Amino acid sequence: MAFDHPTAPSCSPPTWGLNVAEDHEATDCRPSICTPMAEVIREKLPGHDPSDDQSHLRRMSSRQRRHMRWKNAEQNVNFMSKSQLGKIMSEASWAERMVRSKCFEWFSGSLILFNCIFIGWHTQMLASHAIEQTNLNMDPIVKTSAEVLILQVGFTMCFLVELLVRWKAEGLTDFFRSSDVVWNILDIVCVLIGIVDASAEIAMLVNGLEEQTPLRGFTVMRVLRVVRIVRVVRVIRIMRFFRELRMMIFSTVNSLKSVVWVILFLFGLFYMFGVAFTSAVVSYLDTLEMRKQSESATLQLHFGTLDVSILTLYMAMSGGQNWHVYYDSLATMKGGEFWCLLYILYITFAMFAVVNIVTGVFVDTALQSSKNDREVVVQEELEQKHDYLRQLHQLFQAIDENSEGRITREVLQQAFKHETILAFFSHLKIDVPDATTLFDLLDFDQSGAIDLEEFLHGCYQLHGEATHLEAKMMQAEVRFMKENLVSLVEDMRKVHAQLLFLKRLP
Incomplete structure (x- = not known):
């Protein structure tokens, strides 16, 4: 006599964060967990057609796509791996690779600092010269020497080249549509001021004009020289490792x-x-x-x-x-x-x-x-993680007294007898009842010993209190196990009933 075979319980993992309704089929139109969140949001937005973005991407040239990937990497450099950055930078143009390099940032920052030092030195020299002429009962004459003019032209040309390289990397129109548009406009204004100032100085030096000439007495030219000092503000944006100074500047601006x-x-x-x-x-x-x-x-x-x-x-x-x-x-x-x-x-x-x-x-x-400030927040979080891992490394070395590079169950049980080790665990917010439980949690490969990588990774996962996400994941796992257990019990009842039926047959 034929009978229905019991259905095996489903062992597929639970779908995190997606509450499946009981009256819906498993094959509904719910977005997959692998679907990018931006696409899900765009599909929910009224009046937005996701096909517009796809058609726009298809119309873009290969160079525009490479430039878009480079811009995305530049804005999210702290959230991308080195392999991803390396692949994107290998496809970028020479200007994009140069602008993104550390050497270029150092060059730009150093150029700005040296230019500010040069402006201060030149101003001090002119003021001292005016005082000397006043003491000699002479009218103070502001005169720029040929050496100073050469340095001024050199700085102007370096700033012009640096600006053109960044303009080339950003694109002709994207240069004024980026998030740094204010800084870019400031750079253009400063370079134009330097070109005008240097050209006027060269013209007056070549033609032998004196300070009393109309061009030399033009007040705007003197003001333009002072405005060049604003370049020092740009160093805060370029030198991203000046975190404390960056925070002070941004806090002052925001206040x-x-x-x-x-x-x-x-x-x-x-x-x-x-x-x-x-x-x-x-x-x-x-x-x-x-x-x-x-x-x-x-x-x-x-x-x-x-x-x-x-x-x-x-x-x-x-x-x-x-x-x-x-x-x-x-x-x-x-x-x-x-x-x-x-x-x-x-x-x-x-x-x-x-x-x-x-x-x-x-x-x-x-x-x-x-x-x-996203960069400051990410940097602080990374520093806290590195500091925590460094303390875990010190704890591993304290437990591994024989410097074998591994901790056995007996060594860990012996270490738990020391109050200093227990206090160190408590300081790191790792709350474990005994050495046996901690060893079983850290020995991922069941090799009978814990190496440094297992210790660092396991203890970092154990420290602190459970987050809301971890609690939700635990609820989903319990619900998944409960559903499978109920299904298994139902199948066992069916098997038991069928066995009883077969037993009664002659």
Whole structure:
């Protein structure tokens, strides 16, 4: 008699993060876990046709595709392996490879620093020369020597070549559409300023023009020379390993919005108290005789008008003048005890409340800026991981007393008898009940010994508390095991029923 064979339980692994509904088939239209998340998001966006992106990619030339891959590698260099970067850079053009190289970054950064040093030296030399001519009762004449002009032209040509190479690597139009468009425009402006300045100097040197000529006296040319110092800011972007300096610069830039609100808040504070003190002084000095008295001179000097009172209050808070000077001035008024008390109240509120609040706002802005800087966050995370692995290596060496490069079960059990070893494990946030359990968790290949790679990898996976993702993965595994166990029990019941049926047959 024929009967149905039991269905073997499914042993396929669970699909992480995809909740399969009970009333849906397993072959529904749910996106695969291997589907890139960007494609899934684009399919969900209303009015977006994913085929547009595919057609755009097909229309791109091979050079444009290589350039797009290079740009992606440049923006996500911290998230790509060395083999991936090597493959992409091998397909890149000579300009793209040069711009991405460390030597080019060092060259650009060093060029900017040396140029800033040259500008400072040249400025100091001109100032010293002007002082010497003044001491000789001569009009100071600003004259650029031929040696200085040669250095200036050399720096200008180096900056021009560096700019053209980066422009070539970025592309003619992409140079102004990248995330560094502000820096790129700044570089163009600085190079143009250098070319104009150097050309004017060469023309005046060749034609023998003096400082008194109209071109030499042109104020804009002097301003352009000073503007070149902005190049020093670019070194923060190029020298990416200046992490602390980079954080300070970016935090300062991001705090400009907070500075505006702080200025408005402080102005309101100064305005409110300034009106009070100015009104009191005007009411007190209500006659000509009172205003001509020598005792009232300081009152008129510090609180005579509203704008002067605002400046006085700002100087009292910021340290521009000792606050007791203004206190003594208010004390000379009739009934000055009240105004002195109000002034002390202002100083107390400004120094102990306003200053601390403003400091807290700037500190919070700086912290948020560092968190939003992806390169800083990635660098800090990598440094923490390297430091943790270094401590694990030290722990491995402490347990492996014979320097055999491997830890056996007996050696680990012996090490757990030392309180220092247990304290080291606790410091690294590795909570294990005993040596046997830890050894079984770390001995992946079941060889009876733990090498350095197994120890580092296993302990790094064990440290810290369980994350939300790990908890969800554990729930999925338990659900997967439960479903298979239920299916197995049902199949065993069917087999048992069929065996009983066969047993009853004659």
